[in-house]
Amino acid sequence: MTRTQVGIVGAGPAGLVLAHLLAQAGVESVVLERQSRAYIEKRVRAGLLEHGTVRLLKERGLGERMLERSLAHHGTELRFDGQRHRIPYSDLYGGREMRVYAQQELVADLVRLRLAAGGEIVFEAENVELEGIDSEAPLIRYRRGGEAAELRCDFIAGCDGFHGVSRPSIPEGVLTIYNDRLPFGWVGILAAVPPSTTEIIYALHERGFAGHMLRTADVSRFYLQCDPDDDIANWPDDRIWYELRTRLATNDGWTLGEGPIIEKNITEMRSFLVSPMRHGRLYLAGDAAHIVPPTGAKGMNLAIHDAGVLAGAVASWYAGEGDGLLAGYSDTCLRRAWRVQEFSSWMSWMLHRLPEDTPNRAYREQLQRARLEYVTSSPAAGASFAENYVGIEF
Numbered sequence: 513m514t515r516t517q518v519g520i521v522g523a524g525p526a527g528l529v530l531a532h533l534l535a536q537a538g539v540e541s542v543v544l545e546r547q548s549r550a551y552i553e554k555r556v557r558a559g560l561l562e563h564g565t566v567r568l569l570k571e572r573g574l575g576e577r578m579l580e581r582s583l584a585h586h587g588t589e590l591r592f593d594g595q596r597h598r599i600p601y602s603d604l605y606g607g608r609e610m611r612v613y614a615q616q617e618l619v620a621d622l623v624r625l626r627l628a629a630g631g632e633i634v635f636e637a638e639n640v641e642l643e644g645i646d647s648e649a650p651l652i653r654y655r656r657g658g659e660a661a662e663l664r665c666d667f668i669a670g671c672d673g674f675h676g677v678s679r680p681s682i683p684e685g686v687l688t689i690y691n692d693r694l695p696f697g698w699v700g701i702l703a704a705v706p707p708s709t710t711e712i713i714y715a716l717h718e719r720g721f722a723g724h725m726l727r728t729a730d731v732s733r734f735y736l737q738c739d740p741d742d743d744i745a746n747w748p749d750d751r752i753w754y755e756l757r758t759r760l761a762t763n764d765g766w767t768l769g770e771g772p773i774i775e776k777n778i779t780e781m782r783s784f785l786v787s788p789m790r791h792g793r794l795y796l797a798g799d800a801a802h803i804v805p806p807t808g809a810k811g812m813n814l815a816i817h818d819a820g821v822l823a824g825a826v827a828s829w830y831a832g833e834g835d836g837l838l839a840g841y842s843d844t845c846l847r848r849a850w851r852v853q854e855f856s857s858w859m860s861w862m863l864h865r866l867p868e869d870t871p872n873r874a875y876r877e878q879l880q881r882a883r884l885e886y887v888t889s890s891p892a893a894g895a896s897f898a899e900n901y902v903g904i905e906f
């Protein structure tokens with residue numbers, strides 16, 4: 513049996529940032545990850561870092577490669593009726609900027625830096641089970657290369673995402689679950705083509721939402737609204753490019769560069785949140801506790817925020833300052849998570865074509881248009897958008 517202070521389940525952004533911040537506070541941890549290192553360093557997901565996330569990574573010495581390889585962004589574009597409307601979020605929010613940096617690159621950086629610092633990450637840890645989470649010495653059992661292994665710890669951090677084992681280890685009835693499936697899905701593609709824009713584009717068209725996100729100088733990310741139960745087999749490449757060209761078209765002759773599609777899949781859009789984000793000595797962080805619709809690009813940022821709060825609370829406990837911060841962990845994180853839920857939901861409903869069976873659909877479409885016109889024309893509304901999009905400070 514191995515012993516550590518904090519057993520971290522999951523080597524995503526939440527678990528890895530937590531391991532780093534704990535080590536910097538002199539707290540030991542071991543990270544258990546179900547997948548291989550190669551797999552998590554290739555898994556394509558998010559790509560937009562909030563101002564606060566960039567600052568945290570920079571201040572903690574985790575952002576050197578990210579700063580070298582990413583570009584600062586200062587605005588975004590909303591398109592509707594063939595018109596382009598730029599929201600200069602840095603100007604509207606005290607000069608704060610965002611950065612585009614692929615999640616798998618950040619995960620690779622965090623893994624490399626953690627291993628170089630002598631940290632322990634167990635990859636391909638199978639059949640992870642949590643025991644005694646109500647006790648002062650919880651236990652994690654797992655298998656590695658066919659061998660049974662055990663990790664005894666003071667605390668467990670459940671950073672294993674939406675489908676992990678941590679949240680289901682909490683006894684039934686303890687958690688209040690909030691769950692809302694939106695009636696939209698996204699066909700997400702990664703294409704080997706330079707971006708046709710310097711800033712992220714969100715477009716609402718009568719055929720549905722389209723998004724042009726950024727990744728690198730040679731690779732671009734695009735999203736198209738689809739039915740959440742649609743099958744990716746219904747989306748051959750030529751249909752995808754046709755829909756992107758049509759939905760992103762403008763009246764001023766903007767053109768879309770096209771190239772080979774490297775990856776495509778369908779993502780459903782869900783709001784999910786549990787309260788409290790802890791039980792006994794188990795603390796949930798990131799997607800294990802909450803999922804937001806991807807429209808606002810917030811999931812990874814929220815996960816890293818949770819990790820920062822949890823690291824501070826655990827370090828304070830080991831420093832002999834009592835359990836005040838640990839007791840407040842869930843409320844602190846949920847306050848931000850609900851703000852982000854509200855913004856992501858608001859943005860999703862503003863930018864997607866409403867399904868045919870939406871009650872009072874014609875009226876709701878007019879509300880949607882009023883929101884779009886307000887946010888793109890009023891400096892006050894633009895500033896509120898900017899504060900939420902760039903990452904509200906509280």
Ligand SMILES: Cc1cc2nc3c(=O)[nH]c(=O)nc-3n(C[C@H](O)[C@H](O)[C@H](O)COP(=O)(O)OP(=O)(O)OC[C@H]3O[C@@H](n4cnc5c(N)ncnc54)[C@H](O)[C@@H]3O)c2cc1C
Nearest residue numbers: 522524525526546557558672673798799809810811812815
């Ligand atoms: C397909 C997809 C696309 C997305 N696109 C965007 C986007 O464009 N913008 C955005 O902001 N967000 C996006 N997200 C959300 C964002 O990626 C997540 O919010 C973010 O990854 C959360 O980080 P995390 O560390 O909490 O969880 P994760 O990144 O999910 O990490 C959890 C880790 O735990 C591991 N794990 C799971 N179960 C176990 C187990 N039983 N034992 C051990 N390890 C386990 C997993 O392998 C994983 O490495 C996307 C998510 C998905 C799934």
